[in-house]
Amino acid sequence: MTQTTAITKAILSFRDVEAKLNLQQSTDPHLFYEWNESLPELSNAEEISLERLSARYLRYLEEGEVNEGTLNIILLSPLLDALGLCDPPYRIRGEAWVEVQTTIDAEEGMTLLEGRIDALTLQEQFWLVIIEGKRGGFNVLQAVPQTLAYMAATPHPDRPVFGLVTNGYDYLFVKLVRENRREFALSHNFTLLSDEQSNLFRVARVLKHLVSIAGTNMGNGKLGSILER
Template identity: 45%
Template sequence: MVQFIQAQNVGLAYLEEKFSLQLAEDEVFFTEWFEKLPEITDLEKQDLDRIKLHFLRLVKRPPLSEETVKLVVLSPLLNLAGFYDEPFYMRGEESIEISAEDEGEIIRVRIDVLVIQEQFWLLVIESKRSSFSLLEAIPQALVYMLANPNQDKPTFGLVTNGSDFIFLKLTKENQPKYAISDQFTLLKRESELYQVLSVLKNLSQSLS
């Protein structure tokens, strides 16, 4: 059953008030997205270049659904990062629909949720408007991560629309804290998919 959630009701201010969530200011809180990252092999770079090519072919014929994003972009990335191997397992969550108002127009955005081993949440966005920012989906990702009953281990998240990627980290011990990575994109001339895969590999190694 699809839930209808008003975007303004799951903003960061709401989470800060309801869950006492704080943004971690210290850079050392979330080093997994930029420090000591695994190298990407030449063969992996070839695979990533093909992912970019396939995605750019698809965007020429919209709409681009979240199912297509999962098939063409996310699934091969997770495979290359080792998330389909032991000890990981994956399960799906219900799709969610967020409504946001932009200049008097209601924008409905589907978010598809995948969970890997209760420690890594993946939110895949199908936006009907290119102006819908990944930042608007981050609070929803944090809601799922906050609901994780595991208190003593950090949890991680990835929000993507197929072309752009943002990683998140959340800890719940004592005071709930979170941080987000820079935004990566495959739309640059030098695709940042290499960095995305390197972060994913780093997370799979740290979570295994």
């Protein structure tokens, strides 16, 4: 018998990720090498756009007006546009429902996890997940377990899946591998006001690089975008 449970109720911690999704955090520092290898340079126009977006976000943050909705409007969608990810050969499609099948308990049978989150998916291989920017004590690391659940829903288990979890101020990249082994790994946590190597410029360079890898893996050059709630 198949039961249905919301991802937001079933996957709350890294322990849930291991027990219910059969995913383990890798101890191999080389599993997620892509975020720290040779990265593409940004054009002058891209750098000017990113400086403007950083300044805009900080103004909204000072006024206490950053939430999931405004974050997408003032920062993330313009960021994708500035990097050329909203135009052909990429395309944007609407809201979608995500389901993950998993066997949580042999006696209970198969459990179907389902739900929606605020996210953009690029080519079904890259998830950009938005979390509430002003929840007290809520950081990007706490959002990783549910992000992994959604990443596990992609229909290509033979290909690595990448993700970016952000609240606008902190940025954490995720890699999920399910071929031969079921592991995930995390990048450093980049913050908006850190040094030159860890600000929005670095985030944008990593994003461009991982998206290009995802596009190569998919081989079709298309972008699927999901705005979920």
